[in-house]
Amino acid sequence: MITAREAGLISCDFCHSLNRPCIDDADGQSKLQMHCHVCGSVIHSRTPNSISKTWALVIAALILYIPANVLPIMTVVLWGNGAPDNIMSGVLSLLSAGMWPLALLIFVASIVIPIAKLLTLFGLLISVQVHSTWRPAERTQLYRLTEFIGRWSMIDIFVIGILVALVQFGNVATVTPGMGALCFAAVVILTMIAAHTFDPRYIWDAIEKESTHE
Amino acid sequence: MMRYETGGLDYRTARACHECDLLQYIPILKNREVARCQRCKALLKRVHVLSLERSLAFAITGLILFFVANLFPLISLKALGVMQHGTLFSATLSLFEAGMPFLGMLMLFTTILFPLFSLCGTIYVLLSIRMNHYSQWIAPMFRFLRSTDAWGMLEIFLLALIVAAVKLVDITELYIGVSLYAFLLLIGTLTILNLVLNPEDVWDHLRKHAI
Numbered sequence: 001m002i003t004a005r006e007a008g009l010i011s012c013d014f015c016h017s018l019n020r021p022c023i024d025d026a027d028g029q030s031k032l033q034m035h036c037h038v039c040g041s042v043i044h045s046r047t048p049n050s051i052s053k054t055w056a057l058v059i060a061a062l063i064l065y066i067p068a069n070v071l072p073i074m075t076v077v078l079w080g081n082g083a084p085d086n087i088m089s090g091v092l093s094l095l096s097a098g099m100w101p102l103a104l105l106i107f108v109a110s111i112v113i114p115i116a117k118l119l120t121l122f123g124l125l126i127s128v129q130v131h132s133t134w135r136p137a138e139r140t141q142l143y144r145l146t147e148f149i150g151r152w153s154m155i156d157i158f159v160i161g162i163l164v165a166l167v168q169f170g171n172v173a174t175v176t177p178g179m180g181a182l183c184f185a186a187v188v189i190l191t192m193i194a195a196h197t198f199d200p201r202y203i204w205d206a207i208e209k210e211s212t213h214e
Numbered sequence: 215m216m217r218y219e220t221g222g223l224d225y226r227t228a229r230a231c232h233e234c235d236l237l238q239y240i241p242i243l244k245n246r247e248v249a250r251c252q253r254c255k256a257l258l259k260r261v262h263v264l265s266l267e268r269s270l271a272f273a274i275t276g277l278i279l280f281f282v283a284n285l286f287p288l289i290s291l292k293a294l295g296v297m298q299h300g301t302l303f304s305a306t307l308s309l310f311e312a313g314m315p316f317l318g319m320l321m322l323f324t325t326i327l328f329p330l331f332s333l334c335g336t337i338y339v340l341l342s343i344r345m346n347h348y349s350q351w352i353a354p355m356f357r358f359l360r361s362t363d364a365w366g367m368l369e370i371f372l373l374a375l376i377v378a379a380v381k382l383v384d385i386t387e388l389y390i391g392v393s394l395y396a397f398l399l400l401i402g403t404l405t406i407l408n409l410v411l412n413p414e415d416v417w418d419h420l421r422k423h424a425i
Contacts, residue, residue: 004230158374
């Protein structure tokens with residue numbers, strides 16, 4: 001069992017071709033080749049500054065998560081009556097209207113997934129920073145799930161967009177988006193980028209280190 | 215050609231797992247078989263016969279459906295004798311008009327620009343490979359398509375449309391627009407395209423060409 005890095009090779013992030021960064025040219029001098037020989041992208045053994053970039057994005061998302069939940073995401077005005085809704089009150093009003101499957105869907109997409117995603121990324125970052133060797137396969141699985149599921153949080157933003165477009169009946173009924181929606185969209189985007197920036201190969205590097213110390 | 219031996223593995227045919235960096239050989243796969251990393255179980259390779267040809271067919275179908283889905287309303291709403299039509303683009307437009315340019319941009323990119331560019335780009339890459347015409351743009355184009363893959367969110371838009379429709383159906387009359395059928399078919403086509411299109415096949419063609 002040997003990793004590409006131990007073998008002095010770099011796998012391209014896009015086309016997964018193996019590259020040898022040190023190539024001996026015709027004059028016998030070795031030079032560094034930091035572009036993939038197949039697709040031409042910049043290659044690196046591990047995403048540069050992956051951990052600190054992911055930390056920055058996760059912390060930014062966490063800060064924005066507060067206004068995303070406190071500020072109104074949209075205001076529905078029907079016959080002159082209407083109060084601004086935030087994410088939680090939107091779920092509760094769906095529940096009180098008897099639409100519990102819908103309430104559950106929005107609850108999972110807008111509340112459970114973002115929180116689970118932030119916690120997972122925090123956990124993964126800390127585990128990588130303390131060089132944890134605990135269950136790397138399961139942690140990688142968790143990472144894969146986080147990366148896959150994050151985009152579905154966008155559903156609430158799209159619902160707002162569709163409602164704003166459809167419900168425009170002058171004084172009778174209008175829907176206007178609120179600042180909370182903007183913050184929530186930012187949270188979803190930041191966590192999506194954070195999940196992308198996190199390089200799961202760091203999870204396995206701790207094991208590599210441990211086996212070389214033995 | 216010089217061969218580099220690394221730990222018993224020939225680096226020209228070996229593969230490093232993109233999620234744990236383990237070097238390994240991928241066995242020769244039969245149709246519909248899948249190769250996973252020995253250590254972390256990441257998906258390394260899958261095989262579909264005629265993957266590129268089928269993908270091209272689905273991508274062209276998708277592009278046609280995308281235009282039809284944008285031509286007519288997806289859903290219409292009638293209240294107080296007034297009809298309000300909702301198209302794919304009107305959600306974007308209304309967010310701009312409501313003073314939320316950032317959300318409008320987000321909507322524009324995730325539901326219109328990325329899906330459209332992804333379909334056109336896929337057709338370009340697959341056609342180029344099929345016609346054996348390897349220009350310098352194929353690799354950067356396919357790289358861009360792979361990295362923006364997660365940002366095309368039409369299927370999420372469909373789910374949002376269902377949620378919005380259920381919310382409104384008690385209050386007003388809803389009418390299904392012509393484009394909704396095209397939109398449903400488009401989502402189906404994109405899903406199949408995603409399953410059939412095997413990025414490894416595209417890279418294999420480029421690899422053969424590069425070496």
